[in-house]
Amino acid sequence: MLRPAPATTSRPARHDDAAVPDVELLERVRAGDAVAFELIMRRYNRRLFRLARSIVRNAAEAEDVVQETYLRAYARRDEFRGPHGFSAWLARIAANEALGRLRARLRVVSLDDYVSGASADAGVRRIEIMTGAQLDPERLTGDGELRRLLEAAIDALPDDFRVVFVLRAVEGLSIAETAESLSIRPETVKTRFHRARRMVQETLGARFESLLPATFGFAGARCDCIVATVFARLRSAFAAAREGWPKPSID
Secondary structure (H helix, E strand, C coil), X not given: CCCCCCCCCCCCCCHHHHHCCHHHHHHHHHCCCHHHHHHHHHHHHHHHHHHHHHHHCCHHXXXXXXXXXXXXXXXXXXXXXXXXXXXXXXXXXXXXXXXXXXXXXXXXXXXXXXXXXXXXXXXXXXXXXXCCCCCCHHHCCCHHHHHHHHHXXXXXXXXXXXXXXXXXXXCCCCHHHHHHHHCCCHHHHHHXXXXXXXXXXXXXXXXXXXXXXXXXXXXXXXXXXXXXXHHHHHHHHHHHCCCCCCCCCCC
């Protein structure tokens, strides 16, 4: 259950906020600073969306996962000890929330099973590699069309390859960061990324590389909506306890 934070006075963002370490922002959140929590959300919205999207393969559901991740992270804010690893802590919450949404229809049991590809149950659904006729990227009319094809190729990767590929190639995390976020060995990250990249390249050729940073984009109004919705849900929870958290104002 969420515990209400003390009310604070919102303040505009400062130019140096982007350089504030995660652990310092978290301490400010624990003290009831709404602006610090917004900074955390805007810092990690895209990463968490891409991670969730790589698991549930649906943008709208991935956005729901991101919202739930922040609500769970806020409720568990005192559990993080740090000082390092906050982003991986958030990522694991998001991954497990996304996997929880698959249990009913895919019977995926845990993050460990998902990233290892292990399952004793033959009924667990596996994503097949694209096996249709080879498409010719050179015939596509523009980057937008190629990007859509790239997203489809990523979606078609096996589960345990896809999540690694998205974190490494699309979001640009290091091997160590990816391993920590998924609780797997760095060597496993290397192997799965190499194989996933080869699968995508076999389908699309080399042109896809330059479009990776724009794949599964998440910014602007969608980012704003996540922030606004999370704060609305938190304020509703606080209101039940007769406390409030004012709306932060960050441009």
